[in-house]
Amino acid sequence: MFEIGLVVASLILLIFSLYILQAKYRSQRSQQKFLAQLCLQLEQQKIERQALDLGTVPQEFAPLYHTLDELLKALPASAGKDKLTGLVNRVGLKRALTSMMPLTQGTLVLIDIYRFRYVNDLFGFVFGDILLKQFAERLNSLSLSPRLIARLNGDEFCLYYEQALTEEQLIHLRGRLQVPFSIKNTPVSVKLQIGCVHLQEHHADTSQMLRRVDLALKKARHSRSAIAYYAENDDIQQLRELRIIDSLPKGLQRNQVYMVYQAKQDIATGRCFQVEALMRWEHDELGVISPGEFIPLAEYAGMIDLVSQWALDQVLAQQAKWRAAGIQLCVAVNLSTRDLDSETLPQEIAARLAHYKLPPESLMIEITESTLMADLTKAVETLDKIRALGVRLAIDDFGTGHSSLAYLKHLPVNEVKIDKAFLKDLEQDKPSEYILEASINIAKKLGYEVTVEGIETPEIREILVDMGVDTLQGMYYAKPMRAAELEMNWARLHNAM
Known part of the structure; x- marks a missing residue:
């Protein structure tokens, strides 16, 4: 690997020298043409390792040309191989697929070892490397043998079959690869997700094919499916997603993204003491974009910090205006998994509260249940620090994830916010009513306030009041409103009994 690094570094320096020479000799057409052709061929070496062949070489460039040619010849064949598993790597796969073009038959399969990083976290990287080696060996021993096998990155493997695989064959393939491994006398089970492209229907160039199989795998991840297939409109969806990601910073700057506030009703008094801040985006070309669409994309693109900081600033700036106008309330804002990963989040919240001269109890942070369960220990540590500031905390969408009530005491x-999914068929379905009432009772006995969201009828409201809910939120009481509209309705909301 060190030798490869030296060769590649030398190539980079020589290519840089070429561009300097190109500028130096730009007035001389023959030299410039030669250098342009040489640069083009060197770029091609990223895919195909071929000898340089430029015909006549100007005398002044002969030493440089021959040095480059020798360096290229010195590149070992392992440059296209994965050192750990011995499989073809991404460069080698591209090279092999390109040499077989056009590919109009067969199946491209992308396999992901689900949550492989937990193997490294629990057992260490040596253990994880052994698992990857054993997985590669299993791929090589498949009875349904692929033409090409490649390791693309840490936990992704790509297979190319010359025949069109049926769904039954893919299910069998997944089952065969998921048989538990034995590593250092420890049984290790893996779960696989698979993306698939049938080339007879969706053949293209190498880069396009690999992008499409990656889209199929992404679809499997998002839908939590075992196997997902590329479809024609996936390209359209990806272009939309890329456009959303690209225009999000501009949307924040140009106020296309804005906050609305939905009032919550305190059952004991009938008044409003809290509102939840909700993001809205009116894109100038794509129209209204739901937070359910752009927030996951912001997380994927590494921009969630930008969005969360913007949201906190918007909410706290508005809070300062309301307090100056005599409107005293607590505003809840949602934060994401990535936000909880930040060790400086408590300090950032404290600094913002000080900047806007706001008491900590004027802010509530809502965290979804699935966010908490991603890394419970770390989440609790961060939340402890935030609560120590005096900021209120709530679990949002409680009951829709996988934590159940077992983790609630930790x-x-x-506050616990029970998701509106619990209200479906509540009036007609007694088991749903019993489950909801039991959840409310346990949360209250543990000392938590209980809010139920999604209230749309007076009948549902009365059932929840009888169950002892503390706070209600939903269209029956108040719709989400811009700040100015909330101010106009504040007297009615705050003084109602």
């Missing part, structure tokens, strides 16, 4: 929160 969470340093003030």
Whole structure:
């Protein structure tokens, strides 16, 4: 690997020298043409390792040309191989697929070892490397043998079959690869997700094919499916997603993204003491974009910090205006998994509260249940620090994830928000009513306030009041409103009984 690094570094320096020479000799057409052709061929070496062949070489460039040619010849064949598993790597796969073009038959399969990083976290990187080696060996021993096998990155493997695989064959393939491994006398089970492209229907150039199989795998991840297939409109969806990601910073700057506030009703008094801040985006070309669409994309693109900081600033700036106008309330804002990963989040919240001269109890942070369960220990540590500031905390969408009530006693929160999914068929379905009432009772006995969201009828409201819910939120009480509209309705919301 060190030798490869030296060769590649030498190539980079020589290519840089070429561009300097190109500028130096730009007035001389023959030299410039030669240098342009040489640069083009060197770029091609990223895919195909071929000898340089430029015909006549100007005398002044002969030493440089021959040095480059020798360096290219010195590149070992392992440059297209994965050192750990011995499989073809991404460069080698591209090279092999390109040499077989056009590919109008067969199946491209992309396999992901689900949550492989937990193997490294639990057992260490040596253990993880052994698992990857054994997985590669299993791929090589498949009875349904692929033409090409490649390791693309840490936990992704790509297979090319010359025949069109049926769904039954893919299910069998997945089952064969998921048989538990034995590593250092420890049984290790893996779960696989698969993306698939049938080339007879969706053949293209190498880069396009690899992008499409990656889209199929992404579809499997998002839908939590075992196997997903590329479809024609996936390209359209990806272009939309790329456009959303690209225009999000501009949307924040140009106020296309804005906050609305939905009032919550305190059952004991009938008044409003809290509102939840909700993001909205009116894109100038794509129209209204739901937070359910652009927030996951912001997380994927590494921009969630930008969005969360913007949201906190918007909410706290508005809070300062309301307090100056005599409107006293607590505003809840949602934060994401990535936000909780930040060790400086408590300090950032404290600094913002000080900047806007706001008491900590004027802010509530809502965290979804699935966010908490991603890394419970770390989440609790961060939430403890935030609560120590005096900021209120709530679990949002409780009951829709996988934590159940078992983890509730560990969470340093003030409030549990029960998801509107519990209200479906509540009036006609007694088991749903019993489950909801039991959840409310347990949360209250543990000392938490309980809010139920999604209230749309007076009948549902009365059932929840009888169950002892503390706070209600939903269209029956108040719709989400811009700040100015909330101010106009504040007297009615705050003074209602």
